[in-house]
Amino acid sequence: MLLGNLRVARRVRELGIVSGQNGIYNRYLREKDGWDKHLANTKMLILDAVKQNQPRNICFLGSGYLLDVPVDELLANGFRLTFVDISHPTPILKKYSRNSSINFITEDLTGGLLHNLSSERLRDIIFFKLANLIERAEPFTPDADFVVSLNLLSQLSDIPLEFLRRKGKLTDWQSIELALVIQQKHINSLPKGKSLLVSDVMEEYYNDKGELMATRPTVFADLSGLNQVKEWVWEFDTGKTYLEDAVTKLRVVAGLL
Numbered sequence: 001m002l003l004g005n006l007r008v009a010r011r012v013r014e015l016g017i018v019s020g021q022n023g024i025y026n027r028y029l030r031e032k033d034g035w036d037k038h039l040a041n042t043k044m045l046i047l048d049a050v051k052q053n054q055p056r057n058i059c060f061l062g063s064g065y066l067l068d069v070p071v072d073e074l075l076a077n078g079f080r081l082t083f084v085d086i087s088h089p090t091p092i093l094k095k096y097s098r099n100s101s102i103n104f105i106t107e108d109l110t111g112g113l114l115h116n117l118s119s120e121r122l123r124d125i126i127f128f129k130l131a132n133l134i135e136r137a138e139p140f141t142p143d144a145d146f147v148v149s150l151n152l153l154s155q156l157s158d159i160p161l162e163f164l165r166r167k168g169k170l171t172d173w174q175s176i177e178l179a180l181v182i183q184q185k186h187i188n189s190l191p192k193g194k195s196l197l198v199s200d201v202m203e204e205y206y207n208d209k210g211e212l213m214a215t216r217p218t219v220f221a222d223l224s225g226l227n228q229v230k231e232w233v234w235e236f237d238t239g240k241t242y243l244e245d246a247v248t249k250l251r252v253v254a255g256l257l
């Protein structure tokens, strides 16, 4: 039992959920100029979508530090907000948990894959078992007038699959195959006619001369169902701390479902 608990605690740390969130916030502080345009685009799309759809309550999936949520404007206009994340940052809980217009839900939006990886022994994890588990997972279905999937889609698959690749449990191709299923299930779980999806879809790596050196797709699922599609570039990392020797930009796609 004790060994089991220690394994879960270590695995949760290795999956890097809390350190990943803090990493996002710290990178935002370092890269504010480049991030502000991306955050402003996301907030504007949320406000536009809300104007079009006239919901009373809005559910945000992957809410994290709320950097990309126009919280003050939404509260000022009387909306009730639900924030869903696998882990809510303490400063956000402290700031909003007493606000009666805000509700926090803690949920693994893969439908339990992270929970499973936390408790399973590494030697028992094999590709076909994982594929089966992911295929049968039932993702959380938000009960709200409007749903925003918020810069979450690529992370949903990256967090578990990067961990498994580092541990030598998946090949690149197996990882892409599983990422596609995890991402497609998330898209399918968003209620149609009342959802907005915002996600990076590609990492681009540039040299000091500003020349594009390489790319890495981050989304493999079918995005052809999106309407009123917008695209932009997120100046993600100019300090070369994400990838050594390269400036990283993210291609972002947003649209209504």
Ligand SMILES: C[S@@+](CC[C@H](N)C(=O)[O-])C[C@H]1O[C@@H](n2cnc3c(N)ncnc32)[C@H](O)[C@@H]1O
Pocket: 017, 021, 024, 061, 062, 063, 064, 065, 066, 067, 068, 069, 084, 085, 086, 087, 107, 108, 109, 110, 114, 150, 151, 152, 155, 156, 159
């Ligand atoms: C890139 S951040 C999105 C930005 C976030 N809205 C912010 O402003 O900080 C992705 C968020 O998705 C959450 N996340 C990643 N995988 C998740 C999962 N399986 N279930 C629920 N939330 C998850 C992370 O904890 C993180 O807060």
